[in-house]
Amino acid sequence: MAKNRPIKFRILELFLDKKEHWNYEIVSKIQEEYALKGNYNRDSINFDIIELASGGMLKDVEQRVDEEGIYKKGFLLHKYVITDFGKVRGSDACLRYI
Amino acid sequence: MDLQALKRQESKRKISKGYMWALFCAVFWGIWYLPGTVIWVLNPFDEMYGLLAGKEGEAVSLVVTAVLITAFNALTVMLALMLWNGVLGKYGELVRTLKEFNPCSKWFFLASIFGGPIAILGSFMAMGFIGGAFAAVAALLYPVIGSVLAYYWYGEKISKRAALGILVIILGGITIFGGGLVTELAVGDVPWIGYLGGLMAAAGWGIEGAIAGKGLDISEPDVGLTLRFVGENIIWWIILVPLLAIVGYPMYSFALQAFEPLTLLVLIFAGITFGFCYVCWYKSFPLIGVGRGQGIGNLYGLCAIIFIFLFFGDVPEWTILLGGALCVLGSFIMFTEEPSELETLRGE
Numbered sequence: 001m002a003k004n005r006p007i008k009f010r011i012l013e014l015f016l017d018k019k020e021h022w023n024y025e026i027v028s029k030i031q032e033e034y035a036l037k038g039n040y041n042r043d044s045i046n047f048d049i050i051e052l053a054s055g056g057m058l059k060d061v062e063q064r065v066d067e068e069g070i071y072k073k074g075f076l077l078h079k080y081v082i083t084d085f086g087k088v089r090g091s092d093a094c095l096r097y098i
Numbered sequence: 099m100d101l102q103a104l105k106r107q108e109s110k111r112k113i114s115k116g117y118m119w120a121l122f123c124a125v126f127w128g129i130w131y132l133p134g135t136v137i138w139v140l141n142p143f144d145e146m147y148g149l150l151a152g153k154e155g156e157a158v159s160l161v162v163t164a165v166l167i168t169a170f171n172a173l174t175v176m177l178a179l180m181l182w183n184g185v186l187g188k189y190g191e192l193v194r195t196l197k198e199f200n201p202c203s204k205w206f207f208l209a210s211i212f213g214g215p216i217a218i219l220g221s222f223m224a225m226g227f228i229g230g231a232f233a234a235v236a237a238l239l240y241p242v243i244g245s246v247l248a249y250y251w252y253g254e255k256i257s258k259r260a261a262l263g264i265l266v267i268i269l270g271g272i273t274i275f276g277g278g279l280v281t282e283l284a285v286g287d288v289p290w291i292g293y294l295g296g297l298m299a300a301a302g303w304g305i306e307g308a309i310a311g312k313g314l315d316i317s318e319p320d321v322g323l324t325l326r327f328v329g330e331n332i333i334w335w336i337i338l339v340p341l342l343a344i345v346g347y348p349m350y351s352f353a354l355q356a357f358e359p360l361t362l363l364v365l366i367f368a369g370i371t372f373g374f375c376y377v378c379w380y381k382s383f384p385l386i387g388v389g390r391g392q393g394i395g396n397l398y399g400l401c402a403i404i405f406i407f408l409f410f411g412d413v414p415e416w417t418i419l420l421g422g423a424l425c426v427l428g429s430f431i432m433f434t435e436e437p438s439e440l441e442t443l444r445g446e
Contacts, residue, residue, distance in 0.1 A: 004194060005194060005198065006191060006194045006195045006198060006202065006316070006317055006318070006321075007191060007194075007318065008316050008317055008318065009198070009201075009316060012316065034190075040187075041187075044186075047384070048318060050384050050385075051315075051318075051319075051383075051384040052315075053384075054383060054384035054385075054387065054388075055315040055384075057315070057316075063101065063104075063105060064101065065100075065101055065104055074104075075104070075108075076101075076104050076105065076108050089315065089316055092201055093198070093201040093202065093316050
């Protein structure tokens, strides 16, 4: 596991299982692993996911409204899956050392 | 609120924020040419230039003085970005990223070679010898170099629309460089080093972008950009400035004299504007796409001309105005493609 590696490396590594993940699942996992508490860090990690998606490494596959306030009440939740390009970049960055 | 309405609201918010960052980038980048031009007439740099010009000739003097100015620029940019990372609480991530030399940070150090001693040094040379407006507009040619490199290195496609944009930018470049040259050839006094500096700015930034992208897409840009400037500081302060001092240029005695209030103020102003134009640029990319981000960012050419006019009262040659307009038009043609076209441009 890529502990103490850059956050985007770890996010890509989590997606390398090729399964679909909701953004709030990834964000809370990273917050816990890196001991990054608070709303500011939550939004910052979420922006990392948005950047990975805009770089073509993750794909936004499903959205739903956060009715229960699981992440941010009344906002959209996004589900992502890794792309082929993301697999290449992710394994370049993460798997070389494993 | 239903899903569709929320989606529309989210994308609207993303787009307006993205355009805001890109516009900030253009304004900061344009303002940077003010301190960049002013610094040449301030102590100790004007004294250094005068002293060396008497001994070694104007050309050598200009390049050596530009080295010291660029080195100080790199230093203040790095300090501004370090402060920024401190405010964002990203020192932990900075160290984590620095340690990943092979997959990540080596690209930032490589990029700094092209960004610093080629692009930024070239810009200062162009500002010193020809003027801020020329320096700003000449660098607008960088997307041409960038996309040709991306085509050869990682097979990124160049669409018909992008090719048309490149053509318009090249026409603009010919106008900018050719227009000045024609009048100067007639007079018989051509500031070749200034033109070389303009070309260095365009080529250096094009190459820098293509290389830095490899590290930036898997790191946080705030952190990545800081490392890119750490690399540039190593190049200047640990390699090139000592090397020039060993060869016999009075680098250190003039460097120490830079700690005057007005000079420091101008250098800090340069550091803040240049550092934050990079930060804003990269913040805009995930929100509106790299293409639109760069297209809007390139408005810096116009911003620079406007600020130089407002602060110095200089009206540039009509060839620079026309060429600059063509370059901005070309970058809009090149970068404002439909998102569906853009998505397939990369990787697959």
